[in-house]
Amino acid sequence: MAEQMKLEEATLSDTGKDDLDNIYLPHLMVIQEIAQETPDVKSMKLVFKDEEMQKNFSFRTGQFGEFTVFGVGESTFNICSSQTWRDHIECCFRKVGRVTKALWEMNEGDIIGFRGPYGNWYPVERMEGKNILFIAGGIALPPVRCMIWHALDLRDKFKDIAILYGARSVADLVFKRELEEWEKRDDVTVVTTVDPGGETPDWKGKIGFVPTVLKEMSPRSDNAIALVCGPPVMIKFTLPVLYGLGFAKEDIITSLENRMKCGVGKCGRCNVGNVYVCKDGPIFTAAQVELLPEEY
Amino acid sequence: MSDEEAKVTVQEAEKKSQPVLKTLRPENLSVLIQKGLDLGYKVFAPVKDGELVTFEQISGPGEVFLEGITTRMSPKSVFFPRTEKVFSYRIAKEDIALGDQKDFAPPTIILGCRPCDAASLPIMDRLFRWDYQDRFWNERREATLIVSISCLECDEACFCTSVGLAPDSTEGSDILLTLVSRDQYLAEIMTDKGADFVEKTGLFDQAGADLDKAAATKAVRGKLGQRFDLDKIKPWLDENYEHDFWKEVTRMCIGCGICTYVCPTCHCFDLVDEAHYDGGAKNKNWDACQFAQFTVHASGHNPRPDQVSRHRQRIMHKYKYYPDNLGATLCTGCGRCVRHCPMEVNLIRILNGICELSAGELPAEAPESK
Ligand SMILES: Cc1cc2nc3c(=O)[nH]c(=O)nc-3n(C[C@H](O)[C@H](O)[C@H](O)COP(=O)(O)OP(=O)(O)OC[C@H]3O[C@@H](n4cnc5c(N)ncnc54)[C@H](O)[C@@H]3O)c2cc1C
Ligand code: SF4
Ligand code: SF4
Numbered sequence: 001m002a003e004q005m006k007l008e009e010a011t012l013s014d015t016g017k018d019d020l021d022n023i024y025l026p027h028l029m030v031i032q033e034i035a036q037e038t039p040d041v042k043s044m045k046l047v048f049k050d051e052e053m054q055k056n057f058s059f060r061t062g063q064f065g066e067f068t069v070f071g072v073g074e075s076t077f078n079i080c081s082s083q084t085w086r087d088h089i090e091c092c093f094r095k096v097g098r099v100t101k102a103l104w105e106m107n108e109g110d111i112i113g114f115r116g117p118y119g120n121w122y123p124v125e126r127m128e129g130k131n132i133l134f135i136a137g138g139i140a141l142p143p144v145r146c147m148i149w150h151a152l153d154l155r156d157k158f159k160d161i162a163i164l165y166g167a168r169s170v171a172d173l174v175f176k177r178e179l180e181e182w183e184k185r186d187d188v189t190v191v192t193t194v195d196p197g198g199e200t201p202d203w204k205g206k207i208g209f210v211p212t213v214l215k216e217m218s219p220r221s222d223n224a225i226a227l228v229c230g231p232p233v234m235i236k237f238t239l240p241v242l243y244g245l246g247f248a249k250e251d252i253i254t255s256l257e258n259r260m261k262c263g264v265g266k267c268g269r270c271n272v273g274n275v276y277v278c279k280d281g282p283i284f285t286a287a288q289v290e291l292l293p294e295e296y
Numbered sequence: 297m298s299d300e301e302a303k304v305t306v307q308e309a310e311k312k313s314q315p316v317l318k319t320l321r322p323e324n325l326s327v328l329i330q331k332g333l334d335l336g337y338k339v340f341a342p343v344k345d346g347e348l349v350t351f352e353q354i355s356g357p358g359e360v361f362l363e364g365i366t367t368r369m370s371p372k373s374v375f376f377p378r379t380e381k382v383f384s385y386r387i388a389k390e391d392i393a394l395g396d397q398k399d400f401a402p403p404t405i406i407l408g409c410r411p412c413d414a415a416s417l418p419i420m421d422r423l424f425r426w427d428y429q430d431r432f433w434n435e436r437r438e439a440t441l442i443v444s445i446s447c448l449e450c451d452e453a454c455f456c457t458s459v460g461l462a463p464d465s466t467e468g469s470d471i472l473l474t475l476v477s478r479d480q481y482l483a484e485i486m487t488d489k490g491a492d493f494v495e496k497t498g499l500f501d502q503a504g505a506d507l508d509k510a511a512a513t514k515a516v517r518g519k520l521g522q523r524f525d526l527d528k529i530k531p532w533l534d535e536n537y538e539h540d541f542w543k544e545v546t547r548m549c550i551g552c553g554i555c556t557y558v559c560p561t562c563h564c565f566d567l568v569d570e571a572h573y574d575g576g577a578k579n580k581n582w583d584a585c586q587f588a589q590f591t592v593h594a595s596g597h598n599p600r601p602d603q604v605s606r607h608r609q610r611i612m613h614k615y616k617y618y619p620d621n622l623g624a625t626l627c628t629g630c631g632r633c634v635r636h637c638p639m640e641v642n643l644i645r646i647l648n649g650i651c652e653l654s655a656g657e658l659p660a661e662a663p664e665s666k
């Protein structure tokens with residue numbers, strides 16, 4: 001995996017915002033490779049059909065896109081690859097509704113539509129020179145995984161890197177091969193856990209909920225930034241543990257998943273308080289989230 | 297483009313520093329409409345269909361109906377149709393070909409819209425020209441001439457004067473006509489686009505200095521009065537996202553969404569695919585924050601799970617979030633939501649209630665310390 005990547009740092013002057021006249025018109029992308037991650041999660045490698053477009057396409061780690069299955073609909077997914085990879089992008093999705101079911105049925109070589117990149121990105125400049133703690137639950141590993149690879153590709157810009165990833169059961173862990181790859185490295189600490197009852201006989205990771213395991217890990221909060229993505233309940237119980245460890249609200253970064261349609265601040269769907277999650281987010285600090293009405 | 301530039305509305309960019317005043321004889325209005333049609337414009341105007349008055353594309357001046365108060369539906373659908381194709385696609389063997397939309401912004405005239413509807417357009421420009429550009433709205437706006445007519449009548453649902461507008465305000469109009477006497481419209485020509493059209497028609501006369509628009513609309517202004525104090529609304533909303541008041545005032549709302557569809561400034565939409573056997577399209581359809589489906593996540597979690605939170609969103613968006621983000625109140629006081637709500641949910645009453653609460657809770661003037 002790592003060998004396929006271009007490791008030079010992307011020097012991006014902008015957000016990669018494209019200048020199409022019609023903001024609703026997608027670009028065509030070819031599904032290059034599909035991996036089934038869990039019984040209901042797949043990840044896909046995508047390349048632009050237009051080679052020039054692929055060459056010139058740039059985005060920032062943490063941004064999202066609108067993915068069209070033609071004739072079925074459009075879904076919002078995080079671009080779960082890092083901005084340091086230039087020859088393709090990746091997305092990872094759970095089969096939950098009409099669009100994701102249709103995408104699930106597609107094959108390598110099929111064509112889908114892509115609009116983006118949209119939204120803000122991880123505050124990489126603020127994270128450089130710091131210890132980074134990644135915390136993810138379930139299907140929310142993809143939006144964290146892009147930043148994990150970003151940090152690993154530019155490893156010497158960051159200090160200690162720790163990853164805590166939990167899922168309901170062993171079968172629900174996504175990107176298992178990458179978790180193994182990270183575990184083998186000596187410059188990153190990886191802790192995986194499954195909910196009690198979700199373990200298999202040969203499970204070597206922890207058993208317990210993310211907040212509990214986090215408390216056991218008790219990572220240091222000085223000069224550190226925590227990046228937390230997961231289902232609302234996980235976030236709800238993880239934040240107090242982080243506060244207890246001394247993390248400031250400004251140093252905890254999370255991503256909101258309000259329902260979206262346009263992705264460009266027009267359709268009104270993602271509006272929460274004074275914020276349009278698609279334009280001002282999806283990435284916020286815990287301090288920013290606290291200021292919003294509880295509509296996420 | 298900087299945010300500041302983006303907020304420049306179509307009207308502001310073309311606005312004349314001083315409106316040019318002319319007159320038009322009422323019998324020439326029909327001639328004007330025919331000229332517009334002859335010049336190749338699509339013309340939309342109020343048309344009477346039984347009891348209903350709606351904006352329709354017309355083919356002759358005889359179809360136009362300018363009496364009474366404003367239309368049932370606003371002319372927003374001219375710029376933002378209920379449903380429109382934003383691109384098409386065809387499946388050919390293993391490949392897909394995309395087709396962009398063309399020729400969707402022909403030269404158009406909206407004739408006979410009321411000042412509250414004209415005013416809604418520059419308010420909506422702020423959104424569609426904010427950062428990413430929605431060409432469907434923007435190009436139609438640029439291709440459309442707005443000839444509006446001042447109101448000489450109102451009903452108890454109208455409240456333009458309470459949101460900083462007036463029955464004769466010129467916001468958003470290229471030309472505003474006010475019937476100042478039985479045989480004379482005063483024409484205020486606000487933009488270059490308006491002036492060009494006036495020139496082309498050759499129907500307008502030089503205005504004398506004696507024409508008094510304010511006198512003509514004085515009676516209706518008096519009737520409208522001041523239905524609430526706009527200055528009190530946002531400060532209260534800033535502080536009272538959580539308040540029992542919301543439950544009280546939205547109790548009757550059944551979430552039918554009518555208030556949003558009749559509203560000239562509601563603009564939420566959905567993007568929906570449509571498939572045929574060898575191709576299809578993406579459609580941009582009106583949607584409404586009043587529907588439960590609007591915000592529900594795929595997991596079933598709904599951040600706005602009840603009608604109270606959905607109705608609060610409508611008012612917050614119009615009177616707090618939009619002003620905060622885009623610098624304008626997202627309501628022109630056209631009164632349609634009040635007039636057409638089947639459950640008699642009444643925005644004027646709600647805003648009035650807010651004024652009362654704010655008077656009760658905040659001292660109007662901090663007492664001077666001695
Ligand atoms: C910024 C952002 C990033 C995201 N990133 C990711 C990501 O990386 N990976 C990912 O998997 N998801 C991600 N999501 C969530 C993802 O957008 C939704 O899960 C997905 O669009 C919904 O699936 P669908 O399009 O198939 O549903 P649709 O078919 O569009 O369904 C529409 C709605 O109908 C309802 N519905 C339809 N079918 C069902 C069903 N079977 N059960 C219950 N309700 C149903 C749901 O309410 C659903 O929201 C992200 C969302 C946001 C806002
Ligand atoms: S306020 Fe009235 S018109 Fe609007 S959604 Fe509720 S019931 Fe329908
Ligand atoms: S909210 Fe009601 S009064 Fe205000 S513009 Fe919309 S329909 Fe008219």
Ligand code: FES
Nearest residue numbers: 263266267268278
């Ligand atoms: S997704 Fe349309 S406004 Fe954010």
